[in-house]
Amino acid sequence: MRVAREKKGQFIVIAALLLSIMIISVSTVIYGTVTYYRQERWEEYVTIVDSIKTASYNLLQVGLANYAQTLNSTVLRDYFNLWVRDVRKAYPGFGADLSCSLVSGVRSAYGVNINYSLGLARTWSQPVSFSASNATVSLDLASVGLTGYSFSSHVFLKMNMRDAVWFSKSSKRYVLIYLSVNREGPEVVVNLGKSNFPDVKLSGVSQAFSVKRYYSSTYNCFIYEVRVDSISALPSSAEVTLSDTRGIKAVSYTTSIQQDSR
Amino acid sequence: MTEARKAGNQRSLKGQMRVIEAVMASLIVVSAVAFLYLFAATPSSQSQETSELEKIGHNVLHDMDEQRLLTRFVYNSEWTNLTSALFVSLPTNVYFNLSIYDVNGRAISHPLMQYGNNQVFVSSKAVASVAYIVPGYQTSYSPRVMVLKLVRG
Numbered sequence A: 001m002r003v004a005r006e007k008k009g010q011f012i013v014i015a016a017l018l019l020s021i022m023i024i025s026v027s028t029v030i031y032g033t034v035t036y037y038r039q040e041r042w043e044e045y046v047t048i049v050d051s052i053k054t055a056s057y058n059l060l061q062v063g064l065a066n067y068a069q070t071l072n073s074t075v076l077r078d079y080f081n082l083w084v085r086d087v088r089k090a091y092p093g094f095g096a097d098l099s100c101s102l103v104s105g106v107r108s109a110y111g112v113n114i115n116y117s118l119g120l121a122r123t124w125s126q127p128v129s130f131s132a133s134n135a136t137v138s139l140d141l142a143s144v145g146l147t148g149y150s151f152s153s154h155v156f157l158k159m160n161m162r163d164a165v166w167f168s169k170s171s172k173r174y175v176l177i178y179l180s181v182n183r184e185g186p187e188v189v190v191n192l193g194k195s196n197f198p199d200v201k202l203s204g205v206s207q208a209f210s211v212k213r214y215y216s217s218t219y220n221c222f223i224y225e226v227r228v229d230s231i232s233a234l235p236s237s238a239e240v241t242l243s244d245t246r247g248i249k250a251v252s253y254t255t256s257i258q259q260d261s262r
Numbered sequence B: 001m002t003e004a005r006k007a008g009n010q011r012s013l014k015g016q017m018r019v020i021e022a023v024m025a026s027l028i029v030v031s032a033v034a035f036l037y038l039f040a041a042t043p044s045s046q047s048q049e050t051s052e053l054e055k056i057g058h059n060v061l062h063d064m065d066e067q068r069l070l071t072r073f074v075y076n077s078e079w080t081n082l083t084s085a086l087f088v089s090l091p092t093n094v095y096f097n098l099s100i101y102d103v104n105g106r107a108i109s110h111p112l113m114q115y116g117n118n119q120v121f122v123s124s125k126a127v128a129s130v131a132y133i134v135p136g137y138q139t140s141y142s143p144r145v146m147v148l149k150l151v152r153g
Helices: A002-039 A044-070 A075-090 B002-039 B045-066 B069-075 B079-089 B118-123
Strands: A096-102 A105-109 A112-116 A120-123 A128-141 A146-167 A174-183 A199-202 A210-216 A221-229 A238-243 A249-254 A258-260 B094-101 B113-115 B128-137 B140-152
Touching (some): A002 B002, A044 A096, A044 A128, A044 B045, A044 B128, A075 A096, A075 A128, A146 A238, A146 A249, B045 B069, B045 B079, B045 B094, B045 B128, B069 B079, B069 B140, B079 B094, B079 B113, B094 B118
Parallel strands (some): A146 A258
Antiparallel strands (some): A105 A112, A112 A120, A128 A146, A128 A249, A199 A238, A238 A249, B094 B140, B128 B140
């Protein structure tokens, strides 16, 4: 009887010891995990790298928007030259040194061939029109021994004129133009309104129009439907100009307008 | 009678042993927890505080930039909207002061964009400062450097 009781007591003590070891082990692991990043100092250079990265992408957007509106093909190079100089000024104590390589040549992306020159490209006056910019940026921060931190950024806007149809049999003859718009990512652009389509031309003449957006099961994507009323004859061409919320432009054009006798 | 007394004594001893075992087990567990507390080193609070505020400030500006709100507010001089956006984005116990400069360090004229009185910034031991640069807006290159100062109330 006595032997059995002593064995039972030992078991409880051993169980308590094992439990303690488990508590200490698990707590150590959890504590280490929770406090790992707390012990890592949030160095200011991390925010600088992040800030320069975002700003360089924004600069690509600004440069492309300018190019799309002025057709100045050297604007991106000029902007990046200024940007390299100004980053040094903005972060004087960090030894920030930026270098940019603007993409040139043909690249395939988003289902189209993009022919870059000085980081800029555009193909307009086609059913599928687009504007694009692309650059690789390399950053050195001498103060923290960071060298050769490279990142590529690109900006892209594509408008696809899916169909243009002249409805001739209804009481009001009208034209419907079906457009889909995509940007880099690839992302579908769904936040455009009438003001983002500054010009709609039929047979080369600007027209009053209305725009609505919906999901089309026919095209299996979001569609912008541009409607032009009171069109008495089949137009020879349709042209739509798009300027997105970033100010980047694309111009789609087609001469194949279908006639619908509904 | 003697046999019955012996049996009673044995039960009593058994109960005492149970109590001793429980006390020993509790002591072991408590000493393990005490050991953990003894060696738990917490990071120094002041540098930690500044670091946390820097993180918060940078994240708020970065998020606003990603949503293209920051450039719109700055280049269209929507100062009230910018102040309100910072106010709702930052935690309620964090006070801020925002100044805007060009890349040469010249201050851009704008009304005071601040939450909290000046005394809070003067008396606080930990003031975090975040610099954030935006290159331009729409088609124009015109960089602006935003300096956001943060203190916890």
